[in-house]
Amino acid sequence: MNSAVIGFPRIGKNRELKFATEKYFRKEISKEELIITAKEIRKENLLCQKETGIDYISVNDFSFYDNFLDLAFSFNIIPERYKKLSLNKMDTYFAMARGFEDETRSVKALAMKKWFNTNYHYIVAEIEDDTCISLDSEKYLEEIQFANSLGITPKFNLIGPYTFFKLVRFTGEKGLESFYEPVLKAYLDLIEELKSQDISYLSLEEPALVADLTSEDKDLFENIYTRLLANKDKLKVLLQTYFGDVRDIYVDLLKYDFDAYGLDFVEGVKTFDYVKNYGFPKNKTLFAGIVNGKNIWKNNYKTSLELITNLHKITEAKIVINTSCSLLHVPLTLESETDLAFEYKRHFAFAYEKLKELAELKNLSELVLKENADLDLALTNLNSVLNKKDIFVYNQSLFNGRVNSVNPKVKERLANIKEEDFTRLPEFNERAKIQREVLNLPDFPTTTIGSFPQTKEVRENRKLYRQGLINEETYKNFIKEKIKDCIKLQEELDLDVLVHGEFERNDMVEYFGEHLDGYIFTKNAWVQSYGSRCVKPPIIWGDVSRKEAITVDWSSYSNSLTNREVKGMLTGPVTILNWSFPREDITKEEMTNQLALAIRDEVLDLEAAGLKIIQIDEAALREKLPLRKSDWYSEYLDWAIKSFRLVTSGVKPETQIHTHMCYSEFNDIIPAIDAMDADVISFEASRSDLVILDALRKNNFKTAVGPGVYDIHSPRVPSTDEIFNALKKMLSKLDSKKLWVNPDCGLKTRGEKETVESLRNLVAAAKLLRETEGQIAEDGQKSSKVKSV
Numbered sequence: 001m002n003s004a005v006i007g008f009p010r011i012g013k014n015r016e017l018k019f020a021t022e023k024y025f026r027k028e029i030s031k032e033e034l035i036i037t038a039k040e041i042r043k044e045n046l047l048c049q050k051e052t053g054i055d056y057i058s059v060n061d062f063s064f065y066d067n068f069l070d071l072a073f074s075f076n077i078i079p080e081r082y083k084k085l086s087l088n089k090m091d092t093y094f095a096m097a098r099g100f101e102d103e104t105r106s107v108k109a110l111a112m113k114k115w116f117n118t119n120y121h122y123i124v125a126e127i128e129d130d131t132c133i134s135l136d137s138e139k140y141l142e143e144i145q146f147a148n149s150l151g152i153t154p155k156f157n158l159i160g161p162y163t164f165f166k167l168v169r170f171t172g173e174k175g176l177e178s179f180y181e182p183v184l185k186a187y188l189d190l191i192e193e194l195k196s197q198d199i200s201y202l203s204l205e206e207p208a209l210v211a212d213l214t215s216e217d218k219d220l221f222e223n224i225y226t227r228l229l230a231n232k233d234k235l236k237v238l239l240q241t242y243f244g245d246v247r248d249i250y251v252d253l254l255k256y257d258f259d260a261y262g263l264d265f266v267e268g269v270k271t272f273d274y275v276k277n278y279g280f281p282k283n284k285t286l287f288a289g290i291v292n293g294k295n296i297w298k299n300n301y302k303t304s305l306e307l308i309t310n311l312h313k314i315t316e317a318k319i320v321i322n323t324s325c326s327l328l329h330v331p332l333t334l335e336s337e338t339d340l341a342f343e344y345k346r347h348f349a350f351a352y353e354k355l356k357e358l359a360e361l362k363n364l365s366e367l368v369l370k371e372n373a374d375l376d377l378a379l380t381n382l383n384s385v386l387n388k389k390d391i392f393v394y395n396q397s398l399f400n401g402r403v404n405s406v407n408p409k410v411k412e413r414l415a416n417i418k419e420e421d422f423t424r425l426p427e428f429n430e431r432a433k434i435q436r437e438v439l440n441l442p443d444f445p446t447t448t449i450g451s452f453p454q455t456k457e458v459r460e461n462r463k464l465y466r467q468g469l470i471n472e473e474t475y476k477n478f479i480k481e482k483i484k485d486c487i488k489l490q491e492e493l494d495l496d497v498l499v500h501g502e503f504e505r506n507d508m509v510e511y512f513g514e515h516l517d518g519y520i521f522t523k524n525a526w527v528q529s530y531g532s533r534c535v536k537p538p539i540i541w542g543d544v545s546r547k548e549a550i551t552v553d554w555s556s557y558s559n560s561l562t563n564r565e566v567k568g569m570l571t572g573p574v575t576i577l578n579w580s581f582p583r584e585d586i587t588k589e590e591m592t593n594q595l596a597l598a599i600r601d602e603v604l605d606l607e608a609a610g611l612k613i614i615q616i617d618e619a620a621l622r623e624k625l626p627l628r629k630s631d632w633y634s635e636y637l638d639w640a641i642k643s644f645r646l647v648t649s650g651v652k653p654e655t656q657i658h659t660h661m662c663y664s665e666f667n668d669i670i671p672a673i674d675a676m677d678a679d680v681i682s683f684e685a686s687r688s689d690l691v692i693l694d695a696l697r698k699n700n701f702k703t704a705v706g707p708g709v710y711d712i713h714s715p716r717v718p719s720t721d722e723i724f725n726a727l728k729k730m731l732s733k734l735d736s737k738k739l740w741v742n743p744d745c746g747l748k749t750r751g752e753k754e755t756v757e758s759l760r761n762l763v764a765a766a767k768l769l770r771e772t773e774g775q776i777a778e779d780g781q782k783s784s785k786v787k788s789v
């Protein structure tokens with residue numbers, strides 16, 4: 001029995017990589033210093049895996065920004081606009097990831113998308129017609145040899161060609177047919193080089209296999225792998241899949257000359273059935289993903305040992321106990337959680353603790369398998385082999401009896417929800433008319449998505465308060481000052497619908513988690529979201545309910561400072577769930593509805609406090625859409641959309657409900673988005689070429705829309721012209737009465753200077769549009785921005 005890890009978090013115990021890269025971006029440290037920090041993290045990661053006894057330790061799971069970008073970069077898939085900057089290798093790489101701007105030049109970043117169903121984002125590489133693909137293996141060989149120098153023969157990870165072709169974007173006339181050969185040749189060149197390296201496996205990661213596959217997809221896979229495997233010689237190749245089961249191709253896969261297969265037994269609900277029904281070749285190795293790489297609850301050893309013994313009954317193949325996916329998606333270690341009570345902590349395993357689980361499971365399964373796979377007998381004997389208090393017994397004690405706290409009041413409220421609680425009345429068009437009269441906004445109203453720059457001082461204020469170095473009053477006064485400035489700034493900029501800026505929030509989900517009963521939090525449990533940006537997902541421990549009003553004071557205060565409309569700002573239930581670590585003892589639907597009731601109370605309180613516009617962000621709704629179409633509605637959308645409707649159904653017709661999604665690849669689920677029945681939705685569109693607009697039109701989308709007019713993930717300032725042109729393009733596809741003007745997401749990661757400049761250009765572009773398109777308001781009145789009373 002062996003153990004393996006698909007990939008390890010790379011941010012460092014105290015997010016050293018984040019801080020070093022950001023310093024490098026600010027030109028505070030040199031390239032060499034950044035490389036040293038990275039190397040220290042890599043060393044620590046490799047050694048801790050080695051010390052825990054992991055048999056297959058990965059390299060090339062490290063990245064300065066993203067592995068997909070690394071792959072493209074190593075194949076010289078670098079669009080001309082970045083090459084033309086004539087920067088050094090590292091800066092060209094970062095220019096692709098973040099965009100580039102100096103006195104004379106300005107280039108946008110490559111698009112960023114969610115990595116399958118996770119909150120991690122990859123950089124979408126672009127192949128242009130004249131891209132000349134060639135291999136640069138420097139990073140790869142360095143990582144392998146570095147591991148060798150620490151006495152490790154690593155497994156070399158690489159995103160496989162099938163997944164690469166599925167995710168890369170062709171920007172010119174030429175497509176897959178033209179680039180199939182050159183890309184494959186680059187993979188083959190790398191395979192040649194790997195043959196002389198000291199590695200255990202080449203692990204080709206093919207998560208794209210867990211989605212629905214067409215016959216063309218399967219042909220593509222076949223073409224690729226027949227070629228690759230014919231050239232592997234003695235190099236051992238592992239086909240690593242994750243994020244689900246490979247039901248559409250399992251049987252075919254077994255025919256290929258892979259040396260090992262990595263299958264996901266956690267998210268792959270059908271993986272076991274397929275192995276059972278179709279077998280697994282005894283001369284291959286099965287990397288069995290049984291330690292959850294996405295959630296933080298301890299592994300139930302009994303369940304895992306049962307699975308291993310069952311697998312052992314089915315196949316004589318060698319089994320390697322693996323994580324279900326990369327550990328990139330969980331925090332690094334519980335050791336840093338000094339404030340978290342043992343009572344909670346003992347139920348969790350972060351990346352370091354998961355290493356221990358792998359090692360323990362390896363030892364236990366060796367003992368168990370000695371008993372000829374009779375699990376009951378083995379477990380009885382295990383109890384006598386090991387001391388009673390020992391590993392297995394202790395592990396089982398964590399699962400005996402109820403762990404998560406139950407709140408009968410929450411249960412009762414949920415039980416009393418009626419079907420009509422999911423419907424807001426009157427219907428959309430009637431509400432729209434009322435709202436137009438009440439709000440009296442100009443055409444193409446301008447607004448922002450909620451947060452304003454979280455500057456050093458804003459974070460420092462929060463930190464001082466947390467550490468008890470300032471009192472609540474000082475802390476709150478600081479935030480009030482920030483809000484005052486923010487409102488004043490927005491008035492000066494002449495924005496139409498204002499926001500309070502979210503200065504009281506560390507993160508839009510963690511903040512709500514902190515104010516809800518049933519949640520617990522961590523101090524240092526960071527997970528990478530993109531590049532240097534991390535999140536600290538709160539943990540759902542028990543039934544969730546609202547302790548008290550959460551945002552009402554801040555929103556009312558903001559509202560009192562201006563005559564313009566201020567939007568109340570909340571996070572929706574689906575997003576709170578998707579960006580938390582969920583329980584595993586009740587359904588997602590139940591957790592979401594608990595959250596929905598809590599946020600519903602907050603919406604009604606905001607309305608009662610005089611807020612006429614309330615935004616409920618569902619930024620992560622699209623993210624967790626099941627990877628298989630057949631599961632979209634039954635497994636997810638049916639309850640997710642309803643739960644949003646439960647939040648909003650109690651408001652008055654004149655209250656305008658906005659929602660926001662930062663990830664807009666929802667072309668196929670537009671009717672579901674419309675069925676959320678919000679009055680206005682803003683979404684990311686600037687990095688995805690506005691394709692979504694055609695789909696909206698085709699589907700007769702009723703909700704008013706604010707397709708983001710510029711990309712906030714990059715520090716680059718968009719010009720008025722650029723925004724105006726984007727708006728003109730939008731207007732050619734959308735009903736002019738339904739167009740809002742806004743950035744594509746919140747401004748929290750941006751600097752103040754670039755924010756002011758960008759918003760100034762945004763307002764200027766909207767005004768230009770009003771001038772050129774003329775007044776279109778239904779009642780023909782000159783619009784005013786002043787609140788009606």
Ligand SMILES: Nc1nc2c(c(=O)[nH]1)N[C@@H](CNc1ccc(C(=O)N[C@@H](CCC(=O)N[C@@H](CCC(=O)N[C@@H](CCC(=O)O)C(=O)O)C(=O)O)C(=O)O)cc1)CN2
Nearest residue numbers: 119459460462463506507508509529532533534535579749
């Ligand atoms: N949960 C979540 N997922 C999301 C998003 C999101 O907003 N939230 N947005 C999309 C894009 N992803 C994003 C993920 C992270 C960040 C982000 O800004 N993260 C911040 C951390 C935000 C935070 O929680 N900050 C805390 C802790 C800040 C901190 O590190 N404090 C330092 C000191 C201050 C400093 O030097 O920064 C310390 O304690 O030592 C706070 O403000 O209180 C970061 O990595 O820098 C933005 C977008 C998709 N997924």
Ligand code: MET
Nearest residue numbers: 449450451617619662746
């Ligand atoms: C990641 S979506 C962000 C929405 C939130 N209201 C903000 O502006 O930051």
Ligand SMILES: [Zn+2]
Nearest residue numbers: 619662745746
């Ligand atoms: Zn967003």
